[in-house]
Amino acid sequence: xxxxxxxxxxxxxxxxxxxxxxxxxxxxxxxxxxxxxxxxxxxxxxxxxxxxxxxxxxxxxxxxxxxxxxxxxxxxxxxxxxxxxxxxxxxxxxxxxxxxxxxxxxxxxxxxxxxxxxxxxxxxxxxxxxxxxxxxxxxxxxxxxxxxxxxxxxxxxxxxxxxxxxxxxxxxxxxxxxxxxxxxxxxxxxxxxxxxxxxxxxxxxxxxxxxxxxxxxxxxxxxxxxxxxxxxxxxxxxxxxxxxxxxxxxxxxxxxxxxxxxxxxxxxxxxxxxxxxxxxxxxxxxxxxxxxxxxxxxxxxxxxxxxxxxxxxxxxxxxxxxxxxxxxxxxxxxxxxxxxxxxxxxxxxxxxxxxxxxxxxxxxxxxxxxxxxxxxxxxxxxxxxxxxxxxxxxxxxxxxxxxxxxxxxxxxxxxxxxxxxxxxxxxxxxxxxxxxxxxxxxxxxxxxxxxxxxxxxxxxxxxxxxxxxxxxxxxxxxxxxxxxxxxxxxxxxxxxxxxxxx
Amino acid sequence: xxxxxxxxxxxxxxxxxxxxxxxxxxxxxxxxxxxxxxxxxxxxxxxxxxxxxxxxxxxxxxxxxxxxxxxxxxxxxxxxxxxxxxxxxxxxxxxxxxxxxxxxxxxxxxxxxxxxxxxxxxxxxxxxxxxxxxxxxxxxxxxxxxxxxxxxxxxxxxxxxxxxxxxxxxxxxxxxxxxxxxxxxxxxxxxxxxxxxxxxxxxxxxxxxxxxxxxxxxxxxxxxxxxxxxxxxxxxxxxxxxxxxxxxxxxxxxxxxxxxxxxxxxxxxxxxxxxxxxxxxxxxxxxxxxxxxxxxxxxxxxxxxxxxxxxxxxxxxxxxxxxxxxxxxxxxxxxxxxxxxxxxxxxxxxxxxxxxx
Numbered sequence: 089x090x091x092x093x094x095x096x097x098x099x100x101x102x103x104x105x106x107x108x109x110x111x112x113x114x115x116x117x118x119x120x121x122x123x124x125x126x127x128x129x130x131x132x133x134x135x136x137x138x139x140x141x142x143x144x145x146x147x148x149x150x151x152x153x154x155x156x157x158x159x160x161x162x163x164x165x166x167x168x169x170x171x172x173x174x175x176x177x178x179x180x181x182x183x184x185x186x187x188x189x190x191x192x193x194x195x196x197x198x199x200x201x202x203x204x205x206x207x208x209x210x211x212x213x214x215x216x217x218x219x220x221x222x223x224x225x226x227x228x229x230x231x232x233x234x235x236x237x238x239x240x241x242x243x244x245x246x247x248x249x250x251x252x253x254x255x256x257x258x259x260x261x262x263x264x265x266x267x268x269x270x271x272x273x274x275x276x277x278x279x280x281x282x283x284x285x286x287x288x289x290x291x292x293x294x295x296x297x298x299x300x301x302x303x304x305x306x307x308x309x310x311x312x313x314x315x316x317x318x319x320x321x322x323x324x325x326x327x328x329x330x331x332x333x334x335x336x337x338x339x340x341x342x343x344x345x346x347x348x349x350x351x352x353x354x355x356x357x358x359x360x361x362x363x364x365x366x367x368x369x370x371x372x373x374x375x376x377x378x379x380x381x382x383x384x385x386x387x388x389x390x391x392x393x394x395x396x397x398x399x400x401x402x403x404x405x406x407x408x409x410x411x412x413x414x415x416x417x418x419x420x421x422x423x424x425x426x427x428x429x430x431x432x433x434x435x436x437x438x439x440x441x442x443x444x445x446x447x448x449x450x451x452x453x454x455x456x457x458x459x460x461x462x463x464x465x466x467x468x469x470x471x472x473x474x475x476x477x478x479x480x481x482x483x484x485x486x487x488x489x490x491x492x493x494x495x496x497x498x499x500x501x502x503x504x505x506x507x508x509x510x511x512x513x514x515x516x517x518x519x520x521x522x523x524x525x526x527x528x529x530x531x532x533x534x535x536x537x538x539x540x541x542x543x544x545x546x547x548x549x550x551x552x553x554x555x556x557x558x559x560x561x562x563x564x565x566x567x568x569x570x571x572x573x574x575x576x577x578x579x580x581x582x583x584x585x586x587x588x589x590x
Numbered sequence: 591x592x593x594x595x596x597x598x599x600x601x602x603x604x605x606x607x608x609x610x611x612x613x614x615x616x617x618x619x620x621x622x623x624x625x626x627x628x629x630x631x632x633x634x635x636x637x638x639x640x641x642x643x644x645x646x647x648x649x650x651x652x653x654x655x656x657x658x659x660x661x662x663x664x665x666x667x668x669x670x671x672x673x674x675x676x677x678x679x680x681x682x683x684x685x686x687x688x689x690x691x692x693x694x695x696x697x698x699x700x701x702x703x704x705x706x707x708x709x710x711x712x713x714x715x716x717x718x719x720x721x722x723x724x725x726x727x728x729x730x731x732x733x734x735x736x737x738x739x740x741x742x743x744x745x746x747x748x749x750x751x752x753x754x755x756x757x758x759x760x761x762x763x764x765x766x767x768x769x770x771x772x773x774x775x776x777x778x779x780x781x782x783x784x785x786x787x788x789x790x791x792x793x794x795x796x797x798x799x800x801x802x803x804x805x806x807x808x809x810x811x812x813x814x815x816x817x818x819x820x821x822x823x824x825x826x827x828x829x830x831x832x833x834x835x836x837x838x839x840x841x842x843x844x845x846x847x848x849x850x851x852x853x854x855x856x857x858x859x860x861x862x863x864x865x866x867x868x869x870x871x872x873x874x875x876x877x878x879x880x881x882x883x884x885x886x887x888x889x890x891x892x893x894x895x896x897x898x899x900x901x902x903x904x905x906x907x908x909x910x911x912x913x914x915x916x917x918x919x920x921x922x923x924x925x926x927x928x929x930x931x932x933x934x935x936x937x938x939x940x941x942x943x944x945x946x947x
Contacts, residue, residue: 206801209601209799210798210799210801210881210882210902211882211902213900218900219852219854219900221852221853223853225872229872229873230873231837231873232833232836232837232838232839232873233837233839233847233866233869233870233873233874234838235839235840235843235866235870238862242860242862242863243843243862243863243866243867244862244865244866245862245865245866245869249865249868249869249872249873252872457808457811457812460812460813462812463873555801556799556801556880556881556882557801557802557880557881558880558899558900559850559875559878559880561805561871561875561876561878562801562802562805562878562880562881563805564805564875564876565804565805565808565809565876566802566803566804566805567593567804567808568593568597568803568804568805568807569801569804581593584593585593586593586594590594590596
């Protein structure tokens with residue numbers, strides 16, 4: 089066979105002196121890098137993705153995964169990936185795929201924003217001694233509350249509040265469908281959501297019956313393929329999300345290959361086993377904002393008016409789009425920045441379409457305020473949230489809550505290798521191969537994910553305490569407590585943030 | 591957007607009193623009380639507000655306006671004449687004080703909006719607020735620092751005794767008084783930046799730093815308020831105006847929104863109250879005043895004192911006969927009321943609400 093001229097990215101190596109030939113690497117690698125050669129382990133390094141499963145499970149620490157030193161001649165303009173993709177495309181005529189969020193070196197605005205702290209004129213607050221509140225409610229809020237007094241002098245609401253989703257802290261798990269990730273991975277999300285008092289999102293893959301016990305911590309999603317959607321599904325969670333777009337692949341649909349559709353996935357998605365599950369690029373009943381309004385209200389009618397979230401990708405005109413979405417009746421606008429993850433996307437799309445969440449979020453929050461409708465919907469910001477600092481910065485820019493996907497997967501073993509689309513995930517996350525998914529014990533990893541959320545909640549409380557505020561709503565949209573470093577005046581203007589030193 | 595501002599930061603002392611039976615009390619009392627707290631100010635701002643001082647003009651809005659130069663006065667007066675009936679124009683009486691060599695031109699107007707200028711079912715109060723917003727944000731060198739009926743604010747750059755002497759505070763008699771001395775840490779002091787801050791009948795004196803200022807400001811801007819002073823006090827005044835006058839909340843309910851109880855306390859209430867308190871926090875999260883503060887706010891029917899949710903600034907209250915006193919320090923109360931019947935420190939976030947009989 090013609091040997092590919094695209095060199096391998098990584099060199100998997102085994103120290104033959106240390107190797108005890110236990111074959112654990114062969115067993116653990118989902119990519120088929122290792123094979124038994126009779127007296128030693130053979131290596132096909134072309135298949136290696138540097139997911140490090142073998143490294144972690146080698147009892148002798150005999151394995152090393154190196155970046156391939158034999159790359160093309162260094163060139164500041166023609167990157168390794170440029171040349172490699174051209175060679176691959178020349179060989180196949182196809183579109184190189186990728187997973188995860190974009191790893192291109194665009195500026196990262198979160199890393200150019202710094203948070204304020206108190207000194208003298210206002211005291212900082214110690215979260216270990218004083219109450220510190222992170223509770224967040226998602227949903228439409230009225231502009232004012234009407235309160236009356238009962239005969240016995242007690243207060244009573246004159247008009248009921250619209251339905252709200254209660255979160256113990258302003259974080260949700262971003263949509264990741266059963267099919268793109270394993271059922272065990274979804275169980276991890278569901279269990280951790282329940283333990284943390286937050287919610288997960290089914291993504292467009294239906295709701296497996298094993299997740300029914302977690303329905304009060306689940307948002308169900310309706311997307312262009314309408315997989316698994318029926319009235320029971322729509323009513324199964326606390327809210328329904330209409331997915332218009334995804335930050336990693338704005339304007340692009342989805343394609344789950346038949347190989348990833350075994351019986352259980354097929355049942356949950358309500359499609360035949362082994363058929364490709366294709367989510368069209370647009371929703372073919374939504375070609376306009378008025379069509380979206382009709383779907384929003386069709387869903388509200390079906391669910392006795394549960395909150396409806398609309399997920400859109402951060403694109404150039406996102407502020408006007410979000411305004412339209414809110415006016416169309418959405419209770420939540422979920423904005424996904426271009427760094428957002430994906431199970432599979434053409435790399436050319438992932439790396440070159442959309443805008444960062446920081447710009448998009450600031451623009452949307454500003455626009456909704458200018459139009460006097462900020463209270464009509466909550467904003468969820470997602471697409472590249474890496475730490476509690478990113479959470480705090482996103483909330484200060486104007487988000488009610490953030491969505492995390494990649495960070496949650498990292499607690500399950502993910503190393504962001506970016507090969508989710510292959511279905512070979514050695515960590516049992518983005519695969520349906522039973523021998524791989526069995527590795528992901530939901531109880532064990534749910535505890536890890538819950539730990540992460542708890543750790544971030546402690547960090548958020550420390551940040552609030554340093555800011556001298558004891559409730560998350562006093563940080564929300566409070567851009568006065570952010571400063572930009574190394575940002576040009578246009579960017580500062582878009583973010584509504586002063587430069588450091590002012 | 592409107593983010594490139596420099597916020598004003600200051601520490602302060604405040605004091606206030608109210609006679610429930612509307613006995614008009616001389617300004618000399620409040621001056622004495624305020625002047626005791628010398629540590630709490632640095633001479634860069636002091637002010638007084640009084641209710642019941644204009645009984646002869648009680649049906650007219652009393653605009654106190656400061657002008658940097660005469661030309662601006664003409665512009666503003668032309669604008670006022672086009673929209674208001676002007677009952678009287680006069681200089682605010684002042685006395686030359688050695689420590690205050692320069693002051694802006696200070697004029698007061700007793701006015702009422704021309705009926706034909708009110709659009710449709712527009713409230714008179716909304717019309718007046720629009721005027722105040724317009725003059726203060728659009729006309730350079732003019733500043734309306736008082737706009738209520740039968741009440742007025744008097745303030746400037748100087749220490750409490752100098753400002754009192756300058757404005758002849760002891761010659762006024764009112765049934766509600768509030769007063770304030772400033773300790774600004776970053777501004778040279780501008781006459782308009784002193785407290786009390788007023789809008790319509792609201793007058794606010796405030797000690798503290800609102801750490802939630804950024805979102806409070808943006809929230810108010812959504813409802814058309816223009817924040818020109820960049821002080822925490824301005825935010826508090828406008829929030830009260832929005833919640834009480836425009837949204838129709840009672841004063842106790844508005845206090846529940848501005849210094850909201852903690853969730854752990856809300857969750858323990860009975861279901862109906864829990865529902866109300868939850869709805870208030872959900873709806874008015876951006877109006878929550880967070881950070882250290884004690885505030886006195888006067889209005890045409892009473893006086894309210896309130897602290898932040900964990901009481902990071904002092905507030906003491908006392909009662910003697912029909913008079914309630916509130917101040918940053920107990921000594922400031924005892925200076926004018928040596929033997930009160932009751933003295934107490936209001937709990938964090940729990941307002942002291944006193945209404946006129």
